[in-house]
Amino acid sequence: MAVLExxxxxxTAPRRAIINILAEKQEGFTxxxxxxxxxxxxxxxxxxxxxxxxxxxxxxxxxxxxxxxxYSLSSVEHHHHTVCVRCGNVGExxxxxxxxxxxGLSDDIPGNIVxxxxxxxxxxxxxxxxxxx
Amino acid sequence: MAVLExxxxxxTAPRRAIINILAEKQEGFTxxxxxxxxxxxxxxxxxxxxxxxxxxxxxxxxxxxxxxxxYSLSSVEHHHHTVCVRCGNVGExxxxxxxxxxxGLSDDIPGNIVxxxxxxxxxxxxxxxxxxx
DNA sequence: GCTACAAACGATATTCAGTATCAATAACCG
DNA sequence: CGGTTATTGATACTGAATATCGTTTGTAGC
Ligand SMILES: [Mn+2]
Ligand SMILES: [Mn+2]
Ligand SMILES: [Zn+2]
Ligand SMILES: [Zn+2]
Numbered sequence: 001m002a003v004l005e006x007x008x009x010x011x012t013a014p015r016r017a018i019i020n021i022l023a024e025k026q027e028g029f030t031x032x033x034x035x036x037x038x039x040x041x042x043x044x045x046x047x048x049x050x051x052x053x054x055x056x057x058x059x060x061x062x063x064x065x066x067x068x069x070x071y072s073l074s075s076v077e078h079h080h081h082t083v084c085v086r087c088g089n090v091g092e093x094x095x096x097x098x099x100x101x102x103x104g105l106s107d108d109i110p111g112n113i114v115x116x117x118x119x120x121x122x123x124x125x126x127x128x129x130x131x132x133x
Numbered sequence: 134m135a136v137l138e139x140x141x142x143x144x145t146a147p148r149r150a151i152i153n154i155l156a157e158k159q160e161g162f163t164x165x166x167x168x169x170x171x172x173x174x175x176x177x178x179x180x181x182x183x184x185x186x187x188x189x190x191x192x193x194x195x196x197x198x199x200x201x202x203x204y205s206l207s208s209v210e211h212h213h214h215t216v217c218v219r220c221g222n223v224g225e226x227x228x229x230x231x232x233x234x235x236x237g238l239s240d241d242i243p244g245n246i247v248x249x250x251x252x253x254x255x256x257x258x259x260x261x262x263x264x265x266x
Numbered sequence: 267g268c269t270a271c272a273a274a275c276g277a278t279a280t281t282c283a284g285t286a287t288c289a290a291t292a293a294c295c296g
Numbered sequence: 297c298g299g300t301t302a303t304t305g306a307t308a309c310t311g312a313a314t315a316t317c318g319t320t321t322g323t324a325g326c
Contacts (some may be wrong), residue, residue: 042305048303095241108228109226110255116252117198120246121248122246143322143323144322145321176312177276177277177313274319276320280313283310286310287306288306289304290304291304294300
């Protein structure tokens with residue numbers, strides 16, 4: 001909520017409603033899910049707010065294996081995601097080794113690395129237990 | 134072209150036309166570009182063929198920084214991509230260190246890793262020279 | 267080379283995510 | 297409070313991708 005003030009955005013009712021919902025979400029979420037939970041809020045505003053929170057760094061975007069976009073709260077500055085290919089649950093992880101690797105890679109890559117994206121596709125423990133569904 | 138036979142697909146004129154175009158492409162390409170170069174081929178067939186070639190492993194999909202899909206010939210089995218955030222040019226690279234890292238990561242990650250996606254966003258050498266455009 | 271049959275096609279309609287427009291509304295500052 | 301201006305929601309629109317379906321075309325078997 002402080003995000004809005006910090007960036008000079010107005011603390012409107014729709015924005016606060018969206019932020020409240022996100023605050024409780026453990027798993028990743030889609031724009032549609034948010035919209036479904038807030039029928040009173042216009043579709044455009046959902047997308048506008050998502051974009052705003054992305055820019056502010058409150059949430060981050062990731063891609064499912066098929067490229068479909070999904071979002072998750074960014075609890076930490078820079079991190080990567082695990083996505084269960086069965087149930088779609090999203091996890092976050094940081095690993096110093098990943099970042100170290102990126103720095104090492106810059107020697108082998110032409111041009112200047114300005115960012116990266118790493119997604120791990122997994123079958124989560126819960127889904128390993130239940131072969132179906 | 135052998136791909137089609139190998140997988141039991143018919144070697145139709147549209148498919149051959151698409152494959153011929155791809156064979157000459159150095160950079161990554163979008164579905165639209167292919168469609169533009171082959172006005173005679175129906176849009177649906179472009180997408181159907183892309184999907185087919187993805188499954189066959191002839192091309193691979195990558196995501197631009199904003200999530201937009203792009204494709205590139207997969208010259209090698211498993212690899213990753215660099216995307217210039219200025220001009221959009223796509224490069225491929227392999228690095229044993231990346232794959233080694235993934236194996237190492239599996240200890241820290243809950244669940245079974247079944248795949249990963251790594252994209253490096255860069256400013257390519259050509260774009261570093263030309264600050265504008 | 268035919269023929270029959272299934273695979274694949276293209277046109278079309280449709281879905282779905284995301285964006286532009288714009289008049290109406292509501293934050294915020296004084 | 298009241299004025300200014302950011303923000304909203306309805307609506308229309310775009311662009312990517314897919315479903316449908318009658319027609320075409322590859323291909324295996326003769
Ligand atoms: Mn995250
Ligand atoms: Mn590739
Ligand atoms: Zn799972
Ligand atoms: Zn470039």
